[in-house]
Amino acid sequence: MYGLLWRVIPGPAWLRVLLLLLLAAAVVAACFEWVFPWVSEYVPLNDNTVEASTP
């Protein structure tokens, strides 16, 4: 899987490493900005209100 990624990215090895680092940074940023906030809606790790909810 990652081997394929390595093969489809063009350029010499140092450029591929750089591109992959940039790609990884973009993925982390997207997770922090959008994915994790969305996931946390469904992970009630830290709810702190009392409410009359059905159990």
Place this chain on the structure above:
Amino acid sequence: MTGAGFVPAHGRTRPRRGVVSGIVGVVGELCITAGVLLGLFVVWQLWWTDVQADRVHQQVLAELDWAQPPLPVDTDTGPVVAPERHDEPPVMDEPAIGEVFAKLYVPRFGDDYLEPIAQGVDKATILDRLGIGHYPGTAMPGDLGNFATAGHRTTYGKPYHQIADLEEGDPLVVRTEKTWYVYRVIDHEIVYPNQTEVISPVPGLMPGDPLPELTQRFMTMTACHPMYSAAQRYIVHGELDYWAPVKDGTPAELLDAGIVPDDAAQAGATEEAD
């Protein structure tokens, strides 16, 4: 070197990986990826949400659109201690959802503790973002009944992180634009998330019970319990000790703890607006 009768497909010299080992390889990489993502989620939840929320809280406090009559400061003795008032306190109307209408000082939480209180307890828009939330429909600060608030104990700036350190008698100082309300902790309890009686106008009054004539002015803080879990709630109740107009000075509870609100620190000579 090729064996008799074996010609590598596509002229490759490397033998092809078997289908099974290929699948195992992909599954392994997916597992590693999932592990890394889970680790990142923990980093995000425990660290980044605090970084983000702290920044927003500071910004919200700095942008409070209050007339800010400067707290009176005596040139010789420093900030003036506000005389305690025990008569009927002024009570503001309930603001719109999302509006930041008060600040909370808690000397027990440290002399740099200051958090905004906003209207509403929606998780995504209020508690994860603006700080402490006020349960809509419960009393406003100073009013008869129960001024009920919720705050994160962990993550998202964790305004109620040290809620379990509060002891009976500790001051909880709420400031609205024009008024100080000094509550004192009376007790704490640990309940299940559906026990809404903790935010009743009289804490403990079951929903549906007839409302007695209100004579006391409570404040309630709710946070999650145990830490990093949503199984239960940690509840602290306080009762109003006294109130004071902001233009009269700063509560002794703050000054004694070494907390000098920003607008008293800058000894302003501006005319008091009120």
